[in-house]
Amino acid sequence: MAEWEAVIGLEVHAHLKTRTKMFCRCELEYGAGENTRTCPVCLAHPGALPVPNALAIEHTIKLGLALGCEISPHAIFARKNYFYPDLPKGYQISQYEQPLCGRGALTVPTPEGDEVVGITRAHLEEDAAKTVHAGGATGRSVGADYSLVDFNRGGTPLLEIVSEPDIRSADEADRFLRLLRQTIVELGVSDAEMEKGTMRADVNVSVRERGEEGFRPRWELKNMNSFTFIRRGIDAAVREQIAAYERGESLEQSTYDYDPDTDRLTVHRSKEEADDYRYFPEPDLVPVEPPAELVERLRAEIGELPGSRIRRIEAEIGFDPAYELVATGNEPKAVALVEHGVDWRTAANVAMNQLAAITPLPENVAGLAEIVEARDSLDRAAYTAAFAASAEQGFDAQATLAQTVTSDESALEPAIDAVIAGNPEQVESYRGGKEGVLGFLVGQVMKETQGKADPKVVNRLLREKLQP
Numbered sequence: 001m002a003e004w005e006a007v008i009g010l011e012v013h014a015h016l017k018t019r020t021k022m023f024c025r026c027e028l029e030y031g032a033g034e035n036t037r038t039c040p041v042c043l044a045h046p047g048a049l050p051v052p053n054a055l056a057i058e059h060t061i062k063l064g065l066a067l068g069c070e071i072s073p074h075a076i077f078a079r080k081n082y083f084y085p086d087l088p089k090g091y092q093i094s095q096y097e098q099p100l101c102g103r104g105a106l107t108v109p110t111p112e113g114d115e116v117v118g119i120t121r122a123h124l125e126e127d128a129a130k131t132v133h134a135g136g137a138t139g140r141s142v143g144a145d146y147s148l149v150d151f152n153r154g155g156t157p158l159l160e161i162v163s164e165p166d167i168r169s170a171d172e173a174d175r176f177l178r179l180l181r182q183t184i185v186e187l188g189v190s191d192a193e194m195e196k197g198t199m200r201a202d203v204n205v206s207v208r209e210r211g212e213e214g215f216r217p218r219w220e221l222k223n224m225n226s227f228t229f230i231r232r233g234i235d236a237a238v239r240e241q242i243a244a245y246e247r248g249e250s251l252e253q254s255t256y257d258y259d260p261d262t263d264r265l266t267v268h269r270s271k272e273e274a275d276d277y278r279y280f281p282e283p284d285l286v287p288v289e290p291p292a293e294l295v296e297r298l299r300a301e302i303g304e305l306p307g308s309r310i311r312r313i314e315a316e317i318g319f320d321p322a323y324e325l326v327a328t329g330n331e332p333k334a335v336a337l338v339e340h341g342v343d344w345r346t347a348a349n350v351a352m353n354q355l356a357a358i359t360p361l362p363e364n365v366a367g368l369a370e371i372v373e374a375r376d377s378l379d380r381a382a383y384t385a386a387f388a389a390s391a392e393q394g395f396d397a398q399a400t401l402a403q404t405v406t407s408d409e410s411a412l413e414p415a416i417d418a419v420i421a422g423n424p425e426q427v428e429s430y431r432g433g434k435e436g437v438l439g440f441l442v443g444q445v446m447k448e449t450q451g452k453a454d455p456k457v458v459n460r461l462l463r464e465k466l467q468p
């Protein structure tokens with residue numbers, strides 16, 4: 001039986017974080033009422049002319065620099081012609097030859113070493129409007145009663161990043177995508193939220209026998225908007241392609257829809273129907289020639305990249321937790337706790353769990369760190385309460401801990417020993433069989449600890465210590 005390997009390339013789209021659209025001044029606002037953010041330019045009225053958004057160009061260059069791409073000294077906008085109701089001009093302004101960002105790479109850390117995934121290009125374009133198919137069961141055009149178009153999204157600046165087919169498994173694709181997403185978010189160029197539709201990916205999958213040169217026809221999974229579905233879609237495509245080849249069939253290049261409910265792929269369209277976009281340079285826009293000072297200013301704004309920080313933190317807590325911490329964006333919280341004396345492992349754990357939903361961190365990080373440090377000596381409920389209190393204004397960690405019930409045995413032991421030593425008669429009669437005396441001794445310990453001890457733990461510790 002042949003040994004197969006997957007060949008995967010990704011095209012990632014991210015909405016750029018700008019106040020206004022790519023070629024007009026309509027404001028971008030998630031959740032605004034339908035068709036309330038439109039103008040003659042983005043509705044393609046005759047004679048309306050596009051004016052490029054400078055910030056969108058800067059964002060694209062910045063991302064390109066972070067990926068080590070060559071920045072084009074002479075980038076060109078091009079018309080990509082096709083017809084669809086959500087594209088009023090009948091073409092999309094995109095980039096084809098001479099995109100803003102040429103070849104680069106993203107280095108993805110893995111437990112086995114670094115994996116370098118080539119970046120073919122990154123370019124800037126405008127998004128189409130949003131079509132909503134209503135009345136059908138699937139939300140697709142087939143079977144819908146009618147379709148509506150919301151032009152608010154039309155003209156949103158969109159960054160497209162195309163990778164080389166360097167990825168060999170669903171796991172690798174997942175790691176690449178999550179690292180790329182975190183890089184995009186940290187650079188401040190996009191929120192890249194799949195669930196809000198500000199990031200999506202097309203996934204190209206083919207398989208070949210290990211050692212085989214060249215590529216076989218690929219399947220393109222369009223508009224994937226969840227990391228989980230991307231993994232499952234890749235696995236399904238790989239599985240179905242291998243099965244087809246092993247049955248002796250041949251495959252053709254096609255576009256597929258992945259249905260997460262059935263875990264099946266259905267053909268969207270085959271190669272025969274592939275579009276010819278008749279690209280040509282956009283006559284209404286001059287080429288973009290980024291000045292060297294601009295490129296250098298943007299380069300200077302890029303900090304240490306996530307991949308490199310994963311390696312640094314890996315030395316403290318191991319690969320998987322380090323990757324999760326950085327890729328989920330919880331790392332700054334862990335770093336803040338570490339800076340206040342909490343050890344890395346505990347800090348990462350707290351940042352990934354209790355603090356995951358809390359943004360930003362409470363102002364009093366030092367106080368929070370004290371509570372975290374004391375967590376082993378507190379019972380669960382007391383720790384949760386103290387943790388929650390740390391977010392309040394004027395939080396005093398010392399005062400809170402002083403009033404908090406402690407179940408830490410090593411903290412209670414001195415008090416218990418003192419009570420045993422100070423009450424020889426009662427100890428004697430308990431040992432002689434008078435069970436009821438235990439309550440008195442527990443009371444003494446509570447007094448000794450100013451009521452902070454957990455009575456259940458005191459009770460158990462006293463019984464253990466007084467065993468004959």
Ligand SMILES: [Zn+2]
Nearest residue numbers: 024026039042
């Ligand atoms: Zn507009």
